[in-house]
Amino acid sequence: MITPFPPVEFDAEIIGKLSQSGPRYTSYPTADRFQNDFGYGQFLEAVAGLRMRRSRRPLSLYVHIPFCDTICYYCGCNKIVTKDHSKAAVYLGYLKQEIDMQGRLFDGMGQIEQLHFGGGTPTYLSDRQMGDLMAHLHANFDFADDAHGEYSIEIDPRTVSVERVHSLRKQGFNRISLGVQDFDPDVQKAVNRIQPEAETRAVMNAARAAGYRSISIDLIYGLPKQSIDSMTQTLDKVIDASPDRIALYNYAHLPHIFKPQRRIADADMPSPAVKLELLKMSIQRLCDAGYIYIGMDHFAKPDDELAVAQRQGRLQRNFQGYSTRAESELISCGVSAISAVGATYSQNEKTLEAYYEKLDGGVLPITRGIRLDNDDLLRRIVIAKLMCNFELSMSSIEQGFPIKFRQYFETELGKLEAFEDDGLLTIDDEWISVTPKGRLLIRNICMVFDRYLGVAQDVAPQPLRYSKTI
Numbered sequence: 001m002i003t004p005f006p007p008v009e010f011d012a013e014i015i016g017k018l019s020q021s022g023p024r025y026t027s028y029p030t031a032d033r034f035q036n037d038f039g040y041g042q043f044l045e046a047v048a049g050l051r052m053r054r055s056r057r058p059l060s061l062y063v064h065i066p067f068c069d070t071i072c073y074y075c076g077c078n079k080i081v082t083k084d085h086s087k088a089a090v091y092l093g094y095l096k097q098e099i100d101m102q103g104r105l106f107d108g109m110g111q112i113e114q115l116h117f118g119g120g121t122p123t124y125l126s127d128r129q130m131g132d133l134m135a136h137l138h139a140n141f142d143f144a145d146d147a148h149g150e151y152s153i154e155i156d157p158r159t160v161s162v163e164r165v166h167s168l169r170k171q172g173f174n175r176i177s178l179g180v181q182d183f184d185p186d187v188q189k190a191v192n193r194i195q196p197e198a199e200t201r202a203v204m205n206a207a208r209a210a211g212y213r214s215i216s217i218d219l220i221y222g223l224p225k226q227s228i229d230s231m232t233q234t235l236d237k238v239i240d241a242s243p244d245r246i247a248l249y250n251y252a253h254l255p256h257i258f259k260p261q262r263r264i265a266d267a268d269m270p271s272p273a274v275k276l277e278l279l280k281m282s283i284q285r286l287c288d289a290g291y292i293y294i295g296m297d298h299f300a301k302p303d304d305e306l307a308v309a310q311r312q313g314r315l316q317r318n319f320q321g322y323s324t325r326a327e328s329e330l331i332s333c334g335v336s337a338i339s340a341v342g343a344t345y346s347q348n349e350k351t352l353e354a355y356y357e358k359l360d361g362g363v364l365p366i367t368r369g370i371r372l373d374n375d376d377l378l379r380r381i382v383i384a385k386l387m388c389n390f391e392l393s394m395s396s397i398e399q400g401f402p403i404k405f406r407q408y409f410e411t412e413l414g415k416l417e418a419f420e421d422d423g424l425l426t427i428d429d430e431w432i433s434v435t436p437k438g439r440l441l442i443r444n445i446c447m448v449f450d451r452y453l454g455v456a457q458d459v460a461p462q463p464l465r466y467s468k469t470i
């Protein structure tokens with residue numbers, strides 16, 4: 001018998017007290033810690049290390065398509081907004097070159113069990129271009145069959161027809177995630193993303209008819225013109241549409257960093273108090289509708305693979321958020337994409353010019369990265385376990401690493417006492433367990449184990465680099 005997790009608990013006072021900026025821990029160390037002296041050579045060494053150890057870990061692929069047709073004012077992504085679709089054709093040529101190189105490097109090293117297309121807007125590519133790209137990926141990598149692989153794509157419902165949804169399924173995708181953000185027409189206008197509800201529903205219906213295994217919807221709270229009333233209506237519509245997963249992101253209004261956000265009128269922004277109410281109400285409504293709070297903005301139906309994996313302690317966290325797959329090597333292709341291979345992270349060049357230049361020179365377009373030391377690997381596991389399971393067995397960490405947990409993390413355990421006093425977690429001889437009240441503040445708890453926080457570095461100060469933890 002599997003015991004479900006207790007529901008998440010909203011405590012406005014604690015949230016107000018602890019709200020601060022912090023990483024999302026899709027990687028540890030976080031990307032701002034990557035170093036410029038890590039490049040193509042170091043990546044080759046990491047792959048050679050895998051070959052020597054005859055690693056049989058499964059492979060994951062991420063493909064980044066950076067283009068968008070129009071700009072959404074809230075966007076903080078690394079994207080290129082252009083109506084000139086010929087740019088995509090040029091990009092595709094280089095992307096295929098990178099896929100060729102990665103395919104040769106990883107030849108014979110395992111099957112692809114996970115594929116994710118992100119952006120930008122992956123469906124900026126035409127149906128023909130996508131078919132061509134998928135065929136190229138299949139020619140270079142050995143993919144697990146449809147029943148065993150998770151092949152997902154982010155879709156902007158404004159860019160796809162019902163026929164295109166069916167075509168993407170035939171091209172090999174079996175999961176889709178739809179950007180919705182908010183169904184309210186005034187909110188949509190304020191963020192320059194007009195997306196009629198009927199259009200989104202048509203895409204979802206087509207996805208069900210085409211046999212996708214999972215449909216996920218992205219929402220954002222804290223957008224301009226949002227009110228409790230408008231958000232209630234949006235949530236009612238989303239619950240009625242019944243996606244398998246829902247991501248509810250916090251809008252980080254940082255116009256000093258993200259230029260498009262300067263087009264959002266300050267007067268339209270909900271106050272911090274309304275924003276907290278929006279979050280509280282959204283969590284309540286989604287949980288009442290039967291969704292399970294997975295953690296870090298994510299909800300899923302109780303029978304969805306994510307919820308099942310969490311109950312069984314198998315949940316993982318990677319650059320795409322939560323995943324049900326065992327730890328795998330992540331090979332990422334495309335401008336600014338981040339790979340995780342062996343004990344390394346590596347990121348591709350962030351501009352098209354630099355990305356194309358490296359590929360023209362015959363090398364993988366890696367610009368920076370990091371080789372994890374033993375302390376990084378240890379802390380990465382501790383943070384991942386807390387993020388995914390909301391609990392950590394100290395002895396299970398001692399089995400994997402030659403340390404005495406209480407000794408090694410004496411300072412950290414001391415810091416956790418303040419959270420214990422606030423009722424956010426409990427610590428006994430064996431377990432650190434996050435309470436329902438602490439689940440919304442899991443980032444704050446994980447930050448205690450982050451060795452790099454507070455360590456000076458040559459980029460912007462911390463409050464500007466990370467979004468609010470809640």
Ligand code: SF4
Pocket residue numbers: 067068070071072075076077079119120121156179
């Ligand atoms: S939110 Fe998505 S579609 Fe909108 S500009 Fe950003 S990446 Fe493009």
